[in-house]
Amino acid sequence: MITTYEELTSLALEEALKIGANHVLVRIQEKLYEVITYDCGVLKGYSVGRVSGLGIRVLVNGGVGYVYTTSLNRESIVGSIKRAVSIARSLSRYGRIEYVDIKPVKDFFKVDIKVDPYNIDPEVKVGLVKEVNTSSMKKDGIKSVITRLAYEVDRRYVVSSDGVNVGGEVTLVGFSHTAVAKYGMTSEKVSNSKTFVGGYEFIESNDWLLFADEVDKLAIKTSQAKTPTPGTYVAVLDNEAVGLLIHEAFGHASEGDLVITGSSVLRGMVGERVASELITIVDEGIVNGGYPVPYDDEGVSKGRTVVVKDGILNEFLSSRYVGGRLGCGSTGNARVQDITYDSVVRQTNYYVEPKDLSIDELFDGISYGIYIVGRGTSGGEVDPSIGTYTFSIGPSYIVRDGEPTELVRGVVVSGNILETLMSVDAVAKDLKVITNVFGGCGKDGQTVRVGFGGPHIRVRKLVVGGL
Amino acid sequence: MFYDIIERSLKLCSRYGFNEFEVYVVDDVSTEVLGSDKGVERVVSGEEFLVGIRVVMGRKVCVYGGMVSRVEDVDVLVNSAFKIVRTLPEDREWVSLPKKLGSSVVEGIVDVGIKDLELDKYVELVNYMIKKPKDIDRRAFTTNTSIYLTYVRRVITNSYGGVVEDEKTRASISVNVKVVDGSDESGYSESYSASNLSRFNPDELVVKAVEGAVRGLRSRRVNTGSYEVVLMPRVFTSLINSLIAPALCADQVQRGRSPLKGMLGFKVFSENITIVDDGTYPGMLGSKRFDDEGIPTKRKVLIDKGMLMNYLYDTYTANIDSKESTGNAFRPTPHTVPKPWISNIIVDRGNYDLDTIVRELRNGLVIYDVIGMWLSNPVSGLLNATVANAVYVDRGEVKHSVKGVVITGDVYDLLKTDEVVLTSNKEVLGRYEVPAIYIPRISIAGEG
Numbered sequence: 001m002i003t004t005y006e007e008l009t010s011l012a013l014e015e016a017l018k019i020g021a022n023h024v025l026v027r028i029q030e031k032l033y034e035v036i037t038y039d040c041g042v043l044k045g046y047s048v049g050r051v052s053g054l055g056i057r058v059l060v061n062g063g064v065g066y067v068y069t070t071s072l073n074r075e076s077i078v079g080s081i082k083r084a085v086s087i088a089r090s091l092s093r094y095g096r097i098e099y100v101d102i103k104p105v106k107d108f109f110k111v112d113i114k115v116d117p118y119n120i121d122p123e124v125k126v127g128l129v130k131e132v133n134t135s136s137m138k139k140d141g142i143k144s145v146i147t148r149l150a151y152e153v154d155r156r157y158v159v160s161s162d163g164v165n166v167g168g169e170v171t172l173v174g175f176s177h178t179a180v181a182k183y184g185m186t187s188e189k190v191s192n193s194k195t196f197v198g199g200y201e202f203i204e205s206n207d208w209l210l211f212a213d214e215v216d217k218l219a220i221k222t223s224q225a226k227t228p229t230p231g232t233y234v235a236v237l238d239n240e241a242v243g244l245l246i247h248e249a250f251g252h253a254s255e256g257d258l259v260i261t262g263s264s265v266l267r268g269m270v271g272e273r274v275a276s277e278l279i280t281i282v283d284e285g286i287v288n289g290g291y292p293v294p295y296d297d298e299g300v301s302k303g304r305t306v307v308v309k310d311g312i313l314n315e316f317l318s319s320r321y322v323g324g325r326l327g328c329g330s331t332g333n334a335r336v337q338d339i340t341y342d343s344v345v346r347q348t349n350y351y352v353e354p355k356d357l358s359i360d361e362l363f364d365g366i367s368y369g370i371y372i373v374g375r376g377t378s379g380g381e382v383d384p385s386i387g388t389y390t391f392s393i394g395p396s397y398i399v400r401d402g403e404p405t406e407l408v409r410g411v412v413v414s415g416n417i418l419e420t421l422m423s424v425d426a427v428a429k430d431l432k433v434i435t436n437v438f439g440g441c442g443k444d445g446q447t448v449r450v451g452f453g454g455p456h457i458r459v460r461k462l463v464v465g466g467l
Numbered sequence: 468m469f470y471d472i473i474e475r476s477l478k479l480c481s482r483y484g485f486n487e488f489e490v491y492v493v494d495d496v497s498t499e500v501l502g503s504d505k506g507v508e509r510v511v512s513g514e515e516f517l518v519g520i521r522v523v524m525g526r527k528v529c530v531y532g533g534m535v536s537r538v539e540d541v542d543v544l545v546n547s548a549f550k551i552v553r554t555l556p557e558d559r560e561w562v563s564l565p566k567k568l569g570s571s572v573v574e575g576i577v578d579v580g581i582k583d584l585e586l587d588k589y590v591e592l593v594n595y596m597i598k599k600p601k602d603i604d605r606r607a608f609t610t611n612t613s614i615y616l617t618y619v620r621r622v623i624t625n626s627y628g629g630v631v632e633d634e635k636t637r638a639s640i641s642v643n644v645k646v647v648d649g650s651d652e653s654g655y656s657e658s659y660s661a662s663n664l665s666r667f668n669p670d671e672l673v674v675k676a677v678e679g680a681v682r683g684l685r686s687r688r689v690n691t692g693s694y695e696v697v698l699m700p701r702v703f704t705s706l707i708n709s710l711i712a713p714a715l716c717a718d719q720v721q722r723g724r725s726p727l728k729g730m731l732g733f734k735v736f737s738e739n740i741t742i743v744d745d746g747t748y749p750g751m752l753g754s755k756r757f758d759d760e761g762i763p764t765k766r767k768v769l770i771d772k773g774m775l776m777n778y779l780y781d782t783y784t785a786n787i788d789s790k791e792s793t794g795n796a797f798r799p800t801p802h803t804v805p806k807p808w809i810s811n812i813i814v815d816r817g818n819y820d821l822d823t824i825v826r827e828l829r830n831g832l833v834i835y836d837v838i839g840m841w842l843s844n845p846v847s848g849l850l851n852a853t854v855a856n857a858v859y860v861d862r863g864e865v866k867h868s869v870k871g872v873v874i875t876g877d878v879y880d881l882l883k884t885d886e887v888v889l890t891s892n893k894e895v896l897g898r899y900e901v902p903a904i905y906i907p908r909i910s911i912a913g914e915g
Binding site for chain 1: 468497503504505506507508509510511512513514515516528529530531532533534535536537540544547550551552554555556558559560586587590594608610611643645647652653654691718722723724726800802803804838839841842843844846847849851852853855870871872873874875910911912913914915
């Protein structure tokens with residue numbers, strides 16, 4: 001009976017090397033995700049999911065095979081190793097994959113928590129969600145409310161035949177509230193959520209009735225608001241909107257795997273201007289408010305990568321394979337959703353660096369424009385090969401004579417990211433980075449937790465859609 | 468291990484004295500072959516056992532589960548569910564788990580070529596799709612391509628004694644092509660998703676991807692304004708999936724999050740639009756013998772000549788409305804709470820030839836691809852999407868390609884007029900079989 005991760009990884013490494021692997025990487029994961037959902041006064045779900053298993057990647061004569069199993073007995077593990085080696089050997093005739101060298105490292109990282117959410121009585125957690133949800137349902141104008149409380153504990157180990165032996169345990173907790181208000185024939189949905197890297201102490205130290213009340217009031221106001229007139233606007237974007245824009249529209253294009261396949265608008269542009277000189281963009285493993293990634297899923301240390309420096313493209317994000325093809329090292333950006341996937345290049349905490357203006361100064365001189373607010377944003381989509389993006393934004397405000405004025409709903413922004421970043425003419429000093437236990441970034445069918453954000457910025461030309 | 472998990476789960480659940488319980492076990496064997504412009508890059512393969520335990524005490528309900536590494540892991544799942552369920556408040560809308568499980572006869576859902584995987588064959592196929600674009604257009608190359616094949620066994624059983632079991636295969640194949648012409652470039656992707664490979668033609672897939680990429684060259688925005696549009700099947704599918712399908716689900720209707728609430732028997736779309744949900748349709752991606760709580764799948768008309776006929780139900784929402792489940796319970800994984808969702812959506816074909824419709828456009832766009840349609844709001848019906856691949860048509864003549872403009876509108880206004888028409892040709896795209904659709908007026912945000 002195999003009982004420890006050391007026994008599992010030793011077995012996997014030894015067996016794979018014995019039957020001909022040139023390089024071996026083993027991932028082990030145990031994860032718990034719990035979400036409590038109240039929907040219109042009814043407990044819609046108390047759902048708990050676990051992930052546990054092992055993935056093994058082998059390199060044989062330049063061919064790569066990755067095999068995973070959730071069965072952690074000797075027979076299944078040895079069978080998976082044999083299959084991985086067999087696949088890799090077979091693929092070696094189609095080309096040669098190489099991994100850049102990395103520093104051997106041994107470490108374990110754990111997020112400090114004061115109160116373990118696992119130990120909180122389910123009745124207490126359910127009671128809180130119920131109170132918030134049923135309170136909102138009583139308000140005039142509110143037609144539907146979903147309230148959620150979630151936490152996750154994700155423990156991972158990465159061990160390789162070239163000296164990597166790292167592990168980590170990250171705990172997240174979060175609270176989310178979505179209200180639908182109806183006014184006449186118009187129904188409008190507004191959402192907000194807060195996520196904390198740490199324990200249940202975050203839930204205990206916040207007033208969630210007040211949090212929900214703000215969402216409810218905004219939903220009621222939004223249902224009575226108009227949509228903006230479609231066209232091109234001078235726009236001020238808040239922290240969340242900037243984070244979303246940078247992550248989706250620029251961040252994905254800076255992922256090296258897209259660059260090497262010609263799928264990024266940024267390929268061949270290192271050293272060239274891609275944004276206003278006010279823009280510096282960073283991907284960093286540990287950032288206050290973000291999702292901690294001290295090591296990626298290849299066991300490479302994730303430090304600070306300056307992707308854009310004063311508007312000039314400086315570096316792409318990479319993994320051990322992509323770094324080799326780009327002719328540079330790995331930046332520690334190889335990440336997986338869980339052991340059923342092999343890694344792809346992903347962002348960690350991706351943000352715009354702040355400058356020194358106040359938020360008010362960004363609005364100065366705008367006679368007619370829009371204040372884009374990211375709270376409750378549904379998300380965005382981008383074609384990184386040409387830099388086209390589109391985002392559905394939460395309730396925002398028309399700007400008149402330097403002041404945010406009437407609320408507008410149904411705001412969608414779109415454009416080309418390079419054109420948009422080139423037209424940034426002011427950056428504020430209020431850096432804010434956030435993460436989200438209710439969602440993450442999707443790519444190649446995988447979702448990973450990320451951090452995103454920045455300061456407020458002003459853009460001279462932004463295409464806004466509406467009715 | 469598969470049957471050991473089921474047996475142990477049943478024994479444990481019986482011992483704990485739940486009023487009702489359900490055990491859902493999945494054995495998923497998947498293989499993915501990935502390639503890029505540099506060749507076949509890697510194969511990812513594996514097997515996972517997933518278990519979902521739904522337990523009920525009185526009207527208290529809890530779902531617990533996840534991946535299982537050993538048969539003994541089931542003990543933890545059932546014990547945890549037991550500990551939690553006792554502390555929960557009652558769900559006043561809870562009636563019961565399904566009391567009668569069953570299966571429909573569905574053809575074409577197990578492809579032996581996927582089940583008994585010959586890996587080398589699919590590696591060769593990926594290699595072929597990497598090289599093929601150059602033969603079609605020397606400016607074109609594959610940026611990446613993949614073949615994802617899955618064989619799944621499922622068993623659902625519950626405390627009312629029924630047991631259903633099935634097996635199913637799935638294939639998802641995609642190719643992304645880029646065309647570079649001087650300083651201009653354009654990309655386009657095509658994909659195939661179904662329960663079997665009987666309709667899969669790699670040449671056709673690559674040709675369509677190359678054609679799409681070439682069509683996107685030298686694109687520019689059109690001016691902001693109102694235009695006629697033709698949404699090609701891929702875009703119409705995306706519109707239905709993002710805006711109409713959620714509004715047809717009973718949970719959204721019951722919670723006041725659907726514009727179709729209270730509209731049964733009323734005309735909600737053009738009389739030219741008929742939409743059917745059919746989980747028994749042979750070989751489609753969403754075809755299966757029973758839904759994710761063991762109710763037989765079936766065919767049902769949702770929109771008949773523009774009139775709303777039915778919502779989609781799982782057992783929970785059906786009980787609330789005193790109806791039968793329509794066999795549309797959906798769970799992304801066995802340990803999530805079921806909710807209604809589409810199986811396969813079939814839209815009736817129209818009488819119009821696409822070329823004829825395009826020739827009659829005065830000032831319109833033919834839209835082949837969009838991004839961000841999923842960001843539209845199904846609660847309000849507000850459509851928003853950015854055009855990624857389209858052509859502008861002026862008095863019947865294609866003038867230039869278009870991308871980067873935003874289409875917006877209230878989908879219930881856009882599709883209500885009887886001026887809306889559908890083409891006679893349809894495409895099968897995963898869970899959807901749809902024609903192209905002509906919409907006489909839509910708002911576009913572009914230049915100016």
